Amino acid sequence: MWVFVLKRENASHEADLDVLWDFGATGLEEGEREVRAYFERRVDLPLIGEWQQAEERDWQAEWKASLRPVEAGRITIVPPWLRGEVPEGRLALVIDIGMAFGTGHHETTRMAVEELGRTDLAGKRVLDVGTGSGVLAIAAMRLGASEALGVDLDPVTIPAARENARANGLDPDGLTLRFVEGTLSDVRAAPFDVIVANLYAELHDMLMNQYRDVIVASGSLLLTGILTSKLDVVLAALARQGFSHVDTRTDGDWALVAARA
Ligand code: SAM
Incomplete structure (x- = not known):
């Protein structure tokens, strides 16, 4: 050059x-x-x-070399080549960088993994809407969920999510963890105890009635991808659909809202 x-x-x-x-x-x-x-x-x-x-210069190699593990509550998210750097006693979540969003480096992904870690997932069925790399569905399984389903409209995400499941010792063809191309209206396995979705405020607003349709009574709804300036949109939609607002967490310009059905 x-x-x-x-x-x-x-x-x-x-x-x-x-x-x-x-x-x-x-x-x-x-x-x-x-x-x-x-x-x-x-x-x-x-x-x-x-x-x-x-x-x-090999920009891709330089970027890969600059990636560090991400701490998210009880979980440490790492690319495969940093697996050995997860401190003993922490739950490792291996996510390869690829075409799909969700390496853990974005504030919203990190907040969602942290919130899943604070939620009692033992024996629970979890729906991850907009699964991307599969990071949230896989995190849910690592944190004790009995089942997780990841859905995403973008077809490139599904093979990436399945590969990431395998990297974490989970079988994406088994009965407990699945990834499906589509959106909420394609979900046939309702109801779910926990719904986690890292999308954006206006889309949460549009999907709120469908979240309501696929969640159990008293189920947990964890929504992120929300700019703090758009929090009102999500809080109004939660109230409209009769969810109780439990908590809001923020990191920089980004917010996560936890609610109960
Ligand atoms: N869950 C991952 C995370 O937390 O890092 C990825 C989140 S990424 C910000 C949003 C994902 O949602 C993208 O993969 C996108 O293709 C998907 N998506 C956007 N609109 C959607 C919809 N209506 N239904 C399902 N997936 C959608």
Whole structure:
């Protein structure tokens, strides 16, 4: 890979940036004193600057190497290559990075795993709506649930979730843990003792009547993916459907709401 370094004093800004893109730049880094334009090969540019050979960097490998274990209540979430770093006595949850959301690094995933850890799951049936990597359904099983079902509209998530289940010693083809492509209206195994969903406020608002339809009396509803600025939308929908609000937790701009049916 090659980098064309253009000093700011020689650049007429926007017009020159357009030239770099037009001549095939694959990326631009704009610093205060210079612009660095990345190219697959050297080209004849009508600009004054200097060509340098760039060091090839494996961004994916660098990012993977920077990942650290995530502590979420009683659970430590790790990618497979950090499995050995889970301290003794903690529950390990192995989640590979992939196409599906849910490595545990997002505040909402972490809060949901923590909340599952505070919920009595022993012998309970859990529904995870928007399962992504399967992290919440798998966490529920690790925390003692008797059954968990993960549903997701996005087809790429289901193989990822199934693979993550296997990485945790769980059988995604067994009777207790399953992942299904679809949404709440596709769920045929109701009712559930616990519903956990990391979606977003407006969608929780829309789905609230369906949560009500598939939850047992006194069941726990754990909702996250909610921006704190949108909490009112979710609290109003809970009240509308007759759920009692139990608790709200926040982390930065994000909130998790726990309610009882
Ligand atoms: N549960 C994982 C976690 O907590 O990290 C992933 C959450 S991710 C923010 C939301 C997931 O919900 C995505 O995988 C998306 O495809 C899925 N999703 C969005 N709308 C949905 C719907 N109406 N029904 C089911 N899944 C949905």
